[in-house]
Amino acid sequence: MPGRAILSASKTRSPLVASADLPKSPERDPVFAEPWQAAAFAMTVRLHEQGVFSWSEWAEALSAELYKPGRKADGSDYYDCWLAALSRLVTELSITSGPALEALTQSWQRAAEATPHGKPIVIENDPMR
Numbered sequence: 844m845p846g847r848a849i850l851s852a853s854k855t856r857s858p859l860v861a862s863a864d865l866p867k868s869p870e871r872d873p874v875f876a877e878p879w880q881a882a883a884f885a886m887t888v889r890l891h892e893q894g895v896f897s898w899s900e901w902a903e904a905l906s907a908e909l910y911k912p913g914r915k916a917d918g919s920d921y922y923d924c925w926l927a928a929l930s931r932l933v934t935e936l937s938i939t940s941g942p943a944l945e946a947l948t949q950s951w952q953r954a955a956e957a958t959p960h961g962k963p964i965v966i967e968n969d970p971m972r
Contacts, residue, residue, distance in 0.1 A: 904928040
């Protein structure tokens with residue numbers, strides 16, 4: 844699925860949330876293992892709040908991804924499934940197209956590669972933009 848590849852490709856390079864900003868559990872461990880997971884969660888909540896999809900639509904999409912064959916037994920691919928579900932929903936609901944999502948992901952990838960280490964990744968760093 845193109846959307847899954849798109850969002851997954853950018854998951855390690857999300858400039859939206861810094862590790863230090865991740866919420867902590869009572870045991871002081873981050874609620875999310877990586878900043879991109881928090882960003883994906885926030886995008887999902889925001890799209891729901893805007894009425895893009897209902898919680899039942901979201902639960903159905905996420906469940907479909909979680910129960911696909913080939914999942915990791917330890918659940919470490921949970922947020923990969925989350926991204927796949929979100930990608931599928933935004934394309935199925937015509938919020939964006941698969942090709943548009945792919946183009947944006949490629950642009951973020953180029954921006955990440957062009958950004959000096961330690962600097963925030965911004966889409967404007969894409970040399971082809």
